[in-house]
Amino acid sequence: xxxxxxxxxxxxxxxxEAWRGDGAILASPMGLIPALGARLARLxxxxxxxxxxxxxxxxxxxxxxxxxxxxxxxxxxxxxTGRRHMMMGAAQLDRxxxxxxSCIGPWDRPRxxxxxxxxxxxxxxxxxVSYWIPRHSPRVLTERVxxxxxxxxxxxxRLTGRSAGFHELRVVVTSKAVLDFATxxxxxRLRSVHPGHRVEAIAELTGFELTVPxxxxxxxxxxxxxxxxxRERLDPRGLRDRELG
Amino acid sequence: xxxxxLSPDDxxxxxxxxxxxxxxxxxxxxxxxxxxxxxxxxxxxxxTIVSFGGPDVGLLIAAGCVRQxxxxxxxxxxxxxxxxxxxxxxxxxIELTELDExxxxxxxxxxxxxxxxxxxxxxxxxxxxxxxxxxRTVRSPYPDGEELVxxxxxxxxxxxxxxxxxxxxxxxxxxxxxxxxxxxxCLAADRAYLSCERIVPTAALLQGGPAQxxxxxxxxxxxxxxxxxxxxxxxxxxDYARDEEFQKQYAAAANDPAxxxxxxERFLQVADELGYQQAVREFTASQGAGAP
Numbered sequence: 396x397x398x399x400x401x402x403x404x405x406x407x408x409x410x411x412e413a414w415r416g417d418g419a420i421l422a423s424p425m426g427l428i429p430a431l432g433a434r435l436a437r438l439x440x441x442x443x444x445x446x447x448x449x450x451x452x453x454x455x456x457x458x459x460x461x462x463x464x465x466x467x468x469x470x471x472x473x474x475x476t477g478r479r480h481m482m483m484g485a486a487q488l489d490r491x492x493x494x495x496x497s498c499i500g501p502w503d504r505p506r507x508x509x510x511x512x513x514x515x516x517x518x519x520x521x522x523x524v525s526y527w528i529p530r531h532s533p534r535v536l537t538e539r540v541x542x543x544x545x546x547x548x549x550x551x552x553r554l555t556g557r558s559a560g561f562h563e564l565r566v567v568v569t570s571k572a573v574l575d576f577a578t579x580x581x582x583x584r585l586r587s588v589h590p591g592h593r594v595e596a597i598a599e600l601t602g603f604e605l606t607v608p609x610x611x612x613x614x615x616x617x618x619x620x621x622x623x624x625x626r627e628r629l630d631p632r633g634l635r636d637r638e639l640g
Numbered sequence: 641x642x643x644x645x646l647s648p649d650d651x652x653x654x655x656x657x658x659x660x661x662x663x664x665x666x667x668x669x670x671x672x673x674x675x676x677x678x679x680x681x682x683x684x685x686x687x688t689i690v691s692f693g694g695p696d697v698g699l700l701i702a703a704g705c706v707r708q709x710x711x712x713x714x715x716x717x718x719x720x721x722x723x724x725x726x727x728x729x730x731x732x733x734i735e736l737t738e739l740d741e742x743x744x745x746x747x748x749x750x751x752x753x754x755x756x757x758x759x760x761x762x763x764x765x766x767x768x769x770x771x772x773x774x775x776r777t778v779r780s781p782y783p784d785g786e787e788l789v790x791x792x793x794x795x796x797x798x799x800x801x802x803x804x805x806x807x808x809x810x811x812x813x814x815x816x817x818x819x820x821x822x823x824x825x826c827l828a829a830d831r832a833y834l835s836c837e838r839i840v841p842t843a844a845l846l847q848g849g850p851a852q853x854x855x856x857x858x859x860x861x862x863x864x865x866x867x868x869x870x871x872x873x874x875x876x877x878x879d880y881a882r883d884e885e886f887q888k889q890y891a892a893a894a895n896d897p898a899x900x901x902x903x904x905e906r907f908l909q910v911a912d913e914l915g916y917q918q919a920v921r922e923f924t925a926s927q928g929a930g931a932p
Contacts, residue, residue, distance in 0.1 A: 451817035466818040467666055467692075471742045475761065497738065498729065502771050508729035510720060511693075511713035517742040517762025546765035556786030558761050 494545030533602030548581030643810030648678035664801030674870035698724035723894035747794035752827035799829035812856030
């Protein structure tokens with residue numbers, strides 16, 4: 396692979412990294428780049444991950460062989476066991492990782508009705524969750540979300556019993572950077588910056604005050620083997636660039 | 641009980657204004673659309689619809705049948721947002737009880753088991769509790785003392801589901817990969833109505849799929865309707881995939897009042913389900929001929 400990695404390919408590897416160390420749990424990616432990331436992780440450093448066909452079947456790493464059955468009812472049961480790490484999208488996400496996919500504006504009569512809360516409330520209090528933000532902008536990474544669907548760290552801190560221990564927001568992968576919550580009070584922090592982007596510009600494109608360490612490393616570039624897998628095996632038709640705004 | 645064979649219009653006639661009706665399937669997948677269309681034609685009003693929502697919710701909203709929706713989402717899958725639901729929410733013309741998907745599951749399970757509620761972790765810390773002020777939490781009576789959400793039973797007056805096959809007595813069989821929550825909808829309801837692609841002799845059921853594909857038994861169902869292509873335009877594998885072209889037409893029309901009027905005249909203001917299927921065949925033929 397002589398060609399330089401594209402931004403989409405950097406993002407796929409950053410998404411794959413979210414599942415590192417997870418073992419035999421269900422990886423649930425929402426969106427194409429997270430889906431390619433989950434499959435890449437399984438083909439390389441996280442071979443035990445479970446991945447579905449997007450419907451009710453669990454597919455073996457070859458992408459052809461059915462290895463199991465997971466209809467919606469069983470996904471919801473699996474959620475409650477904690478054996479899942481989902482990467483969701485967000486219309487709005489605040490500094491503590493409170494996420495909104497339900498509606499914009501007042502809930503009683505929204506300016507824009509979106510999907511609804513879906514499974515976000517249950518996911519975030521049961522198993523690890525990460526986020527994929529294909530357009531890093533202050534409209535998405537915002538001071539306040541209009542409807543808390545996915546639970547952030549400030550609210551999780553008020554949970555009692557075991558629920559508090561089950562809450563974990565792993566990473567936020569955006570079109571410009573990787574963010575995490577590795578700060579004393581779990582405010583969002585800049586973990587790494589994708590090639591070609593500057594720390595100052597990313598802080599300006601974030602609608603809340605981002606914790607910026609003194610030294611922010613670049614996001615890990617894909618290895619030659621990873622690039623080959625992405626280009627020749629996982630996405631030979633090159634659909635991955637379309638998801639980035 | 642053993643079910644009786646009905647037409648979609650008979651099913652609609654058995655329902656009453658103001659009822660709480662649960663609809664099986666998920667998103668734009670294996671929805672009992674023939675029964676939904678019959679309700680729209682019958683002009684039932686004031687309904688509360690409990691659904692993993694798709695075009696069933698949108699169509700009934702457009703027909704003026706809906707007072708309240710109980711759901712975690714409404715989506716057409718390949719078209720993420722349902723236009724009628726979206727407009728109704730933005731114009732404030734329907735009430736919404738917005739629940740997490742797991743809470744929906746648990747609410748139906750509670751109703752099916754005649755329990756007042758079931759505890760769940762989902763909802764804690766989220767605004768689902770803010771927008772549903774009647775939701776309560778419960779504390780574990782055991783030493784852990786954990787606080788959990790008490791999901792109230794989602795008890796239904798009626799349930800509507802669509803199966804691939806059934807016999808005339810109400811034994812229903814799904815042949816696709818996902819049963820969704822159709823059995824739970826039936827068990828959570830006072831009366832359940834099953835539509836199917838084909839009514840077959842009981843002995844033929846196991847020729848189509850294994851014993852565990854017999855999701856619904858006749859103790860769970862009051863009426864059966866044979867409605868070929870009855871989930872159209874949602875998917876009903878292995879019998880047919882989603883009609884994406886038709887769904888696009890539906891969504892485009894739903895976003896434009898004039899276009900919706902003509903869509904409605906052509907597909908909804910028909911005599912019966914046979915009239916709808918005839919209109920769909922004509923639509924498909926015109927697409928194939930490259931006509932607009």
